[in-house]
Amino acid sequence: MNPLDLVIAALRSLRGNLTRSILTILMVTIGVGSVITLVAVGNGTTEQVNKQVASLGASAVFVSPAGDNYGSKSASFTRADRDALASDPLGSAIDLVAPVVDGTSKAVAGSASASPQVVGTTPDYFSITNARLSAGRFFTTTDELTDQSVAVIDATLQTALFPDGSSAVGRTILVENIPLLVVGVLAPTAVDSMYGSMGGVGTFYAPLDLVEATLTGYHELGSIALSATSPAQVDTAKSQAAAIFAARGEATPSFYSSDQLRETLGGTQESLSSLLSSIAAISLLVGGIGVTNVMLLTVRERIREIGVRKALGAGPISLASQFVLEATGLSVIGGALGVAVAGFATLFPINGVMPIVDGATVALAAGLSIAIGVFFGTYPAVKAARMNPVAALRVGV
Template identity: 55%
Template sequence: MRAGDLLGAAVRGITGNLTRSILTMVMIVIGVGSVITLVAVGNGASKQVNDQIAALGASAITVSPGFSATGPGTQLELEDAAAIRSSLVASSVARVAPQVSAERRVVAGSRSVSLSVVGTTEDYFTITNALIAQGRPLAASDALGGGEVTVLDARSAAALFPAGDAVGQTVLVGSAPFRVVGVLAEGGAAQQVFGSGRTIYAPIDRVRSSVTGYGPLSALTVGAVSPNAVDQAAAEVRTVLARQHGSVDGGGAFDISTPNQLRSALGGSAASLNGMLAGVAAISLLVGGIGVTNVMLLTVRERTREIGIRKALGARPFSIAGQFMIEATALSIIGGLLGVAAAFIVTRTPINGIPPVIEPATVGLAAGLSIGIGIVFGTYPAVRASRMDPVQALRVGV
């Protein structure tokens, strides 16, 4: 039987029971679409994490007080920032920004919102690559003028000044007034570091004197001279802190995190998430393959007499098997293409706040799997049809 005849017979077999063929393709569509969509969500989550880390600054290092088995570890002091800034050992360090922070009610007119109040220096905005949407960031001259100024992040500005006129307004933190001189762009450093994205910044001396008191620092943000020098700078900071606190391992009493460490830790989590999502999607694809097998077995059963007639007229087993293999593969290919199209439509909008990212390799893998399903899961019904005894087959329905 020629290839054209086999193809024509396969088309007639598919269209002969169109409803069943459509339902079979729907199972493939769901499987392929699930694989692409779920993997795209995993890729989108990974990209979102990397973008958030990049928003902190590629050269930013965060130093936090550590914890021991008995409680809080060694505290950070303002002198630690000065020691790192002036030490000859820390040659890979470009800037150091100390921070103190506290949760406080902030009042603007008739509005009162609970926000994180962070006291820091102008270097913080440079280290973290903070983008200013309105006004300006903190400046060194602000401390000389009394430090009664503040910079709001985008969400704090929206909560306190919904009309968008924050710059130039005054807010009260407790009884201390602060004049707003700038607003950060949405998704800035505050949202990434402090989580809530509802943070206001003011000069550290002013915040310590009127909000937090003169206790230990909450953290240090250190800027390396370049992204390639981050690990070296972190090691130098640890050495300086060890000397500053009078012990060989004093630097080990602090948590020092770098963008590379965050990427490594979160990258492993993202890989696990991708694997889990791909596994769930693969199960859907497997179910679709089993559906193809069931449908093709039913098709063979219903067309037993046709198979017997064709074999009685001299059709070879290869031709019989080929026809059913073509039918199964065609259903899988069409279903796979529709699944790819469905995935592209679904992933045009964010899913649970995550913009999906479709990679060509994922599309190719899913399309290849759909073809493989037609071949693998269509083989058994095709072989079974080719091995039928024509005499027994002709007796069916008699």
């Protein structure tokens, strides 16, 4: 038989077993669709994490006091440490420096109350952490110098204190019975989760002097935030900060930067993507096994046909080619439908993540669907080609 006759015969056979063919196509469709969709979800999750990490500020470095062998802080920071980091000639790669004191306090607005995280710092902190506003403004150096009782809160705290959905900007909240004017609301960033929202009730930021004078008292700084002169200088800035502390006779502090968080989460995302890909690959393998099962049943049902064709002179290659074409046809149709289904599914967010389809993954999944037809259809095809024509003609006699 010529190639065109083989294709026509294969299509006729598939149409003759329509229900079985549809079920086989469905298995391949699920496998291919799963591969593309799950990998797209993994890509979307990775992209989402990278954007959240970027919100910390690509050049940001968070410095914590040195700890002892049990994880407790054995040293503390002072304002003199902040000043040294900001002005020491050794810190040529250090740009902005912001001291941080933190704690928890009770905040009240009307009948609503919450116990948010308190962060006392300077305006440079917002630049270091690449903070963004959803409304209002940041507090400024002028606010600090004129002892203004102002605060910037995050979106979580705004929701907790103003559950009716109204804006907190321009409203006064009481923090430990001290009235503070809310001048800005932060857009959600990874900084919120990094510093903690203390049970999900949010954080408010106020000038360092105001927080120390009214809430926490004058004591050591909880941490220091600094920024490198560029993202490429982050490691240099860490080394220079360590050298400045060493020159002051102080223990080397702990450093944490957004690139470390990206590396940590990146490893987690790679593991997640691998897991999702493995699950999808299993679905594709199941589809391949289904193709094999269907083709074996097809060979069994068509033993007499095979015997007649061999008796009429059909060669092993011709017989094998027809069955391989049938298996490949099922896989190609299933693969095409799988790509279409995945393309539609990835148009919408999945569990809060917007999938990102990778062209290479689509090509790989489509290629695998064809390979499945060839690979899993080969054994039944070879079995049919090797069949004894005399024994085949006796079947059913």
